Amino acid sequence: MSDDVILYTNPMSRGRIVRWMLEEIGKPYQTEWLTYGPQMKSPEFLAINPLGKIPAIRHGSTVVTETPAILAYLADAFPEAGLAPSPSKRGAYYRWLFFVSGPMESSVVNSLCGFAVPDDKRGMMGYGEVSVMHDTIEGAIKAGPYIAGQSFTAADLYLASHLSFQMNMCGMEKRPAFTDYVARMTDRDAFRRAAAIDNAAIEAATKA
Incomplete structure (x- = not known):
């Protein structure tokens, strides 16, 4: 194999x-x-x-x-x-991988499904208050240059992908810190190659 x-x-x-x-x-x-x-x-x-x-x-x-x-x-x-820090420096790396897949994703899924969290149940949500969650992301981005330290990692790739999707497709607030971060993270040859492959597949499927 x-x-x-x-x-x-x-x-x-x-x-x-x-x-x-x-x-x-x-x-x-x-x-x-x-x-x-x-x-x-x-x-x-x-x-x-x-x-x-x-x-x-x-x-x-x-x-x-x-x-x-x-x-x-x-x-x-x-x-x-x-694309990952050394094991002794992975605290922020793991934090943000799981932050995106947990609180961040669950908040947008709830929003897209029209689910409003009752005030007395908000403490059960991993993201708590959405505005506070967004403030937390913004603070971490501004502390940069990258989300988990001084170099680009898989955590940046994951966070930038979600921020881009949520801002462009889900009505997430387009804070300047978010748009700047996404622009910086996606200004990479690997991103452009990947997008071109998938976009070509979409175009071919449309024409089929």
Whole structure:
């Protein structure tokens, strides 16, 4: 079996984040394109992810699902790419990977679904007050230049991806600190290559 990473994805999915990561790593990888619907629920793909959701990767005999887990795995599997701090300096790195996948994502999902948290239940929400959560992100960004220290990591890739999506698609406040951070993080050749691949796939599917 090839040791190349196989990315299971759709160009209109969180798989775009994983592709950016793979382009940052710069090693050969394969793409298995899946369409929403029956193909993602096929026995073949359910053997990869029983939830029938993307993205997922296979690396040799290892299968990883869930975007932040994939990013963390890839950073460790390809340490020469420098996308994770040294183990003794990973506090902020882990904090922000899980902050994005936990409080940040749950807040936007609740918003998109029209769910208003009752005041007496707000303490149960991982994000608490959305405005305070946004203040927390802004403060960390301004302390930069990167979210987990002095160099670009998978945590920046993940946070910038979510900020971009939430500001452009979900009505998140476009604070200057957020737009500047996203612009800086995405001003990278790897991001441009990844976006071009997925955008070309979307265009081809539209014409099919």
